Structure formats: C-alpha cells, structure tokens
Amino acid sequence: MLLLLLLLAFDASLSRAALYKDTSQPIHARVQDLLSRMTLEEKIGQMTQIERENATGSVITKYFIGSVLSGGGSVPAPRASAATWAAFVDGLQDGALATRLGIPIIYGIDAVHGHNNVYGATIFPHNVGLGSAGDPDLVKRIGAATALEVRATGIQYTFAPCVAVCRDPRWGRCFESYSEHPELVKAMTTIISGLQGETPAKGVPYVGGSSKVAACSKHYVGDGGTRSGINENNTVGSYKRLVGTHMLPYFDAIDKGVSTVMISYSSWNGIKMHKNRHLITDILKKRLRFKGFVISDWQGIDRITNPAGANYTYSVLVSVTAGIDMIMVPYEYTKFIDTLTSLVKQGFISLDRIDDAVRRILFVKFTAGLFEHPKSDSSYRSQIGAHRDLAREAVRKTLVLLKNGKNAKYPLLPLSKTASKILVAGSHANNLGNQCGGWTITWQGASGNTTLGTTILQGISNTVSKNTQVVYEESPSSSSVKGGGYDFAIVVVGEPPYAETQGDNLNLTIPQDGANTIESVCSSVKCLVILISGRPLVVAPHLSSMDALVAAWLPGSEGQGIADVIFGDYDFQGKSSRTWFKSVEQLPMNYGDVEYDPLFPFGYGLKMGKK
Structure with missing residues (x-):
C-alpha cells in the first residue's frame, strides 16, 4: 500500500510539473506554476547575471544562474x-x-x-x-x-x-x-x-x-x-x-x-x-x-x-528593494548570491520582492x-555581415551638409568623379576603427582596421573615374599640397574612438593633428572637410578656410555611403540631431532654450547646389 501511495504521489508530481512546459497554457500560468516550484536558491540564481569569462556550464548548474553577458x-x-x-x-x-x-x-x-x-x-x-x-x-x-x-x-x-x-x-x-x-x-x-x-x-x-x-x-x-x-x-x-x-x-x-x-x-x-x-x-x-x-x-x-x-550589504539591500530584478554582477557573483540570501532569510528583503523579480524574469x-x-x-x-547594403543606406541618410562653398553661388559639392587628381588626407580617411568609434570589437573601440568594411578612402577610390588619380597622404604639408596639382582635396578628420567616461571632454576641439591637416590643406586647395565625431565639435575657428563641411558622425563599417553622396549619386538628407555651438562656453545649449545662439541650429542641413 505504501509503495502504491508513493507511486501515485510521484505520478501527481509529474503531472503538475508539466504545466510550465505546456505551450498551450497562458504564459502567466506557466510563470506562476514554475515560480511555485522554485527554492530560494533557484530564485536568487535567476536574479544573477555573470560575465562570460567566469561562466561555465558547471557554474550555471551549481548556482542556477539566470543570465550571462x-x-x-x-x-x-x-x-x-x-x-x-x-x-x-x-x-x-x-x-x-x-x-x-x-x-x-x-x-x-x-x-x-x-x-x-x-x-x-x-x-x-x-x-x-x-x-x-x-x-x-x-x-x-x-x-x-x-x-x-x-x-x-x-x-x-x-x-x-x-x-x-x-x-x-x-x-x-x-x-x-x-x-x-x-x-x-x-x-x-x-x-x-x-x-x-x-x-x-x-x-x-x-x-x-x-x-x-x-x-x-x-x-x-x-x-x-x-x-x-x-x-x-x-x-x-x-x-x-x-x-x-x-x-x-x-x-x-x-x-x-x-x-x-x-x-x-x-x-x-x-x-x-x-x-x-x-x-x-x-x-x-x-x-x-x-x-x-x-x-x-x-x-x-x-x-x-x-x-x-x-x-556591499547595503548596496544589495537598497538596490533590490528599489525594484531592480536582475543584478549585473560580472565577477563576484557568489558574494552577491550569499549576501542576498542572507538578507532574505533575515527578513530585510521580503520573499514577495524576490518573487516579483523572478516572475518578471521568467515572463x-x-x-x-x-x-x-x-x-x-x-x-x-x-x-553575420549580411546587411552592408542597409548600413550603406543608413550612412547616406545620416550625413549632414553644414557648408557648401565659400560663396553660395559657387558650391563645391557634388564633387566631380572625373577630376584629374584628388588629394585625400586626414587621420580618419583610411581607418575603419576611427570611423566606427567606441563599442566596436572592444569596449573603447580602437584605431586601425579592427574589423571588416570599407574605409572612406576605399569608397572614394571605388567611385571616381578609373582615370582619376587619387593620392592619399595622412598629414601633408602646405607646400606639398600647393605643388601637387590637385583639383580639390577631401580631408577626413575627427575624434579618436572612446566610450563612456573616457569620452568625457570639456573642450570639444578637433584633435590637433586634424586641425593642422585642415589648415595645411584648406589653405592651399579647394577642400571638403568630413568630420567624424560622436557629437558636434568646435569648428568655428576653421570654418572660413573650408569650402565645404560634412558632419558624418560615426558612420560605421560602410564608408562607401559617404562617397555615394559627396559625388552626387544621392543628395544629402540628414538634418542635425544636435545643436552646433559656437564655443563650449555656451554649453549646455539645446533647441528651445531662451538663450539660443547656435553656429548651426538643431535640424540644420543643406542640400547640394546644382553645377
């Protein structure tokens, strides 16, 4: 009789256990069923997210870890x-x-x-x-x-x-x-x-x-x-x-x-x-x-x-009671698990709060x-890498034309594909890492060809006539530019890659090598400056020397999209998502402020003139 009762109980347990695995059941019912079966240890494991470098299958199993990043x-x-x-x-x-x-x-x-x-x-x-x-x-x-x-x-x-x-x-x-x-x-x-x-x-x-x-x-x-x-x-x-x-x-x-x-x-x-x-x-x-x-x-x-x-105990207590459900603890996850378990068992954090967190995660x-x-x-x-045409389209649409011609009657853009000789200069012209910015391959990003794609220089070379001579020199001198016989120059400069606190910047000037390149080139030949940056920079001191200025932001892996526009296959569509200030002393300054005196206002963006 005892064996029969045990068998019946085991059968009932199996039947009940199947509910959260039953796809015909409403999700809320499945969540509640699963939650009702979980131990405190299993619940706290679900609230824990650990870093990949610390994660193994056995760690996941032992601590019931709910998430990895x-x-x-x-x-x-x-x-x-x-x-x-x-x-x-x-x-x-x-x-x-x-x-x-x-x-x-x-x-x-x-x-x-x-x-x-x-x-x-x-x-x-x-x-x-x-x-x-x-x-x-x-x-x-x-x-x-x-x-x-x-x-x-x-x-x-x-x-x-x-x-x-x-x-x-x-x-x-x-x-x-x-x-x-x-x-x-x-x-x-x-x-x-x-x-x-x-x-x-x-x-x-x-x-x-x-x-x-x-x-x-x-x-x-x-x-x-x-x-x-x-x-x-x-x-x-x-x-x-x-x-x-x-x-x-x-x-x-x-x-x-x-x-x-x-x-x-x-x-x-x-x-x-x-x-x-x-x-x-x-x-x-x-x-x-x-x-x-x-x-x-x-x-x-x-x-x-x-x-x-x-x-740490205080930090766990106030964050979980504040309502955070999953805690990103990349390294010291056992410390977090032990601390949270102790706080629950001592009654400082209610089981209802834990259940709310786990219910949401399971949902x-x-x-x-x-x-x-x-x-x-x-x-x-x-x-992987199958959406380059979409990214190229996105680049075309993000570009903002801020200036086109020292005289409005004589725009520089669109550039001629059949020019005899073009100079391409600047630290960002042939550098995938620079044009992608931070959060690319690594957290901070890096200069150099860190991944696959098309640099801006490659895009230019792909676009112009086969008879056009494209000369690339990262930091040319004024004398070499003046004697080079160039029809025009394309200068591509901007910020180095960065992310988060490392990118905080109180002066927002163009890095010195870029500023020097602008002055050397644009004082010697007609020039288009393409600025690669994650935000507006101080451009007012250099603006008069430029024939044209394009904000290309951080375009990503498909530099061909820039060439598509500057050579006239597509017109500029972008309207600046940010206010361009005259000097950093004006900051913070945003659209709608009472004292709003921008260099280029929010929503600014030119179309190209017709040649």
Whole structure:
C-alpha cells in the first residue's frame, strides 16, 4: 500500500510539473506554476547575471544562474566565428538545462550599433547619426538586421537601444543618444519593434520568434542630463522636467513591449538611480505599468556607495528593494548570491520582492521562446555581415551638409568623379576603427582596421573615374599640397574612438593633428572637410578656410555611403540631431532654450547646389 501511495504521489508530481512546459497554457500560468516550484536558491540564481569569462556550464548548474553577458570586447576567442560563438553559448545553456527545473539562461550583449562585439559583423552608424537621418523605418530595419546577426551567434538579448536624451555634448556617451530633443529620441524607439517584433498587445513584452531578440531601453533615467556632461554624474531638476525630457522615450518603449529596462549609474537630485525606489517601483513598474524586468548596469549596485563597494550589504539591500530584478554582477557573483540570501532569510528583503523579480524574469524568458528553443539555430549563421547594403543606406541618410562653398553661388559639392587628381588626407580617411568609434570589437573601440568594411578612402577610390588619380597622404604639408596639382582635396578628420567616461571632454576641439591637416590643406586647395565625431565639435575657428563641411558622425563599417553622396549619386538628407555651438562656453545649449545662439541650429542641413 505504501509503495502504491508513493507511486501515485510521484505520478501527481509529474503531472503538475508539466504545466510550465505546456505551450498551450497562458504564459502567466506557466510563470506562476514554475515560480511555485522554485527554492530560494533557484530564485536568487535567476536574479544573477555573470560575465562570460567566469561562466561555465558547471557554474550555471551549481548556482542556477539566470543570465550571462559579454561585456565590451568579451569574446570566446579572437575573431570568433558565428559558429564558435553559438557553440560557447549553447554550452552554457546545457548547464542551465541540466538543473532540476531546466530554466534556460538568457545571454545578453551590447549590440548597440549592429552586433559590434563580433568580428565581421555589420557595423551601423551610431545613434547620433541615426537621429540625424530622422527615419523611424530605417531604424526599425536596422533593429531587425541586428537581431538576425545577434541570433547568428546564439545570443537572445541585446542591451539596446539607448534612449538617453543627451543635453550636453561634453558627455562621453552622447553618440549613443539619438538627439538632444526628446521627441526625436522617442520617434527612434521603432528600433525596439525591429529587434523584438511588433507586440500583439500594447505594453506587453514580446519577442517574435527565433529571428528576434529581447531589447533593453537604457539608462533609466536622466543619464543624458548630468551636470557638465560628466558621465555617471548628478542630474538636477524638477520631476516635471525629468518626465518631459528624459522619461518621454520610455513611454513609447514600454508601449512597444520592450522586454527590459536598464538603470543608470547617474543620480537624480543627489539620489543614485540604482537605489531610487520611487522612480523604479512607484513610477516605472506601477505608474507606467512596465511588465518586463529591470536590470542593473555593470557593477551598478557597487557604485551606490563612495567608494564603490564600501558597504556591499547595503548596496544589495537598497538596490533590490528599489525594484531592480536582475543584478549585473560580472565577477563576484557568489558574494552577491550569499549576501542576498542572507538578507532574505533575515527578513530585510521580503520573499514577495524576490518573487516579483523572478516572475518578471521568467515572463521575459517565456515570451522570448527560450523554454521551447533554448539553443542556437544554425540557419542564421550566414547573417553575420549580411546587411552592408542597409548600413550603406543608413550612412547616406545620416550625413549632414553644414557648408557648401565659400560663396553660395559657387558650391563645391557634388564633387566631380572625373577630376584629374584628388588629394585625400586626414587621420580618419583610411581607418575603419576611427570611423566606427567606441563599442566596436572592444569596449573603447580602437584605431586601425579592427574589423571588416570599407574605409572612406576605399569608397572614394571605388567611385571616381578609373582615370582619376587619387593620392592619399595622412598629414601633408602646405607646400606639398600647393605643388601637387590637385583639383580639390577631401580631408577626413575627427575624434579618436572612446566610450563612456573616457569620452568625457570639456573642450570639444578637433584633435590637433586634424586641425593642422585642415589648415595645411584648406589653405592651399579647394577642400571638403568630413568630420567624424560622436557629437558636434568646435569648428568655428576653421570654418572660413573650408569650402565645404560634412558632419558624418560615426558612420560605421560602410564608408562607401559617404562617397555615394559627396559625388552626387544621392543628395544629402540628414538634418542635425544636435545643436552646433559656437564655443563650449555656451554649453549646455539645446533647441528651445531662451538663450539660443547656435553656429548651426538643431535640424540644420543643406542640400547640394546644382553645377
């Protein structure tokens, strides 16, 4: 009789256990069923995201880890192929599937302008350029293309888009922002529909099949408004201003069903966002009815204290009770797990708060289809680098013509394809790394041919007549230019690659080598200057010497798109997503300010004159 009772109990357990695996059940029912079976250890594991370099299948299994990420430049092997990436991610997934409940991991990566960690992937223009294109459909198509390339590597989650409203170009992350204008940033949230697919119900997180990825709106909230544009600094202002300027894009992102929201390192009126319960729980989760999960930034909870990590228990307590659901703890994950477990067992953090976090995480995993299709799909392998034509189109649309001719009656552009001899000069003319900028292959990016693509010089050479002599000299002297017999020169200069705090810049001048090249060349021959930068720079002192000036922002891997426009195959379409200032003393200065005296206003952009 005892054996019969045990068999019946085991059979009932099997029947009950099948509910969360039953695809015919509503997702909310599956989530609740799975949550009811989880131990505290399993729940806290789901709240933990660790870095790839520390992740193994056995670590995932032992600690029930819910998520893994690749930080900038964190790759399974140098120049790893899509197959190598997928095999690595699948190996970690095997560890998750070997756990008692078989809850799959969700793997995250910063695919912020294409799948930019991956060698050979299509690198699209950074957001500041896409804002200047002002084309929501283009951005949506870029999202869809990026999702395909991310899925080619077996990854299901990207930490994009950044919907920061950069109000001061001195900020090192300004190129990650579509614009200084919140309405333009809001319009660009169409990228979420490209990444995830169209949500069937307004405001419900949704990932539409194996060709899509979960998206992440970041960094909530006010990251683009810090004083003096200093990264991770304090944003000061009223709640009304916070909502109208910095929170506005989140309304549309949530409506479009964005799966996750990442919290900002910055503070609002002196309160660190990573511990701001009012803005995370009361506003984001309750008032805005965000249904996905909230994730911290990289070691974001450590930075609640100064110095970072000074009181780790406090940091875990206030961040989790504030409403952060998944904690990015790339390295010391056992310390986080032990600390959070202790806080729950001692009653400092309620089990309801833990259940809310895990419920949200599971909901996103179910909507992403991870329980049905946890492993990579080899049919997507060929998608890496397959969207160069789209990226080239994007480059054409992002370019902003700021000046064309020293005299309006005699425009320099479009340039002649049949010129006898052209000089191409400057540090950025033949350098893929420089034209891609930060967050390319590595976190900070790097100069040189760091990935595959077409440099601006190559694009020029591909476009002109075979009889045209193209001479490239990075830093020519005035005398060599004067005696060179050139019809005109194309000077390509700008900022070196950077990301985050390393890009904070209080003077915003063109680097000296670039400024010297402009003066040497443009004083000696008719010249077009193409500026490669993540934001407006000080150009007023050099403007009179230029015959034409183009803001190309950070165009990415397809430099051919620039040649398409400057030689007249396409006209300029871009309208500046940012105000160009006369001097840094005017900053911060944005469209709509009472004292608005720009060199070139927000929305400025010329068309080419006809020759």
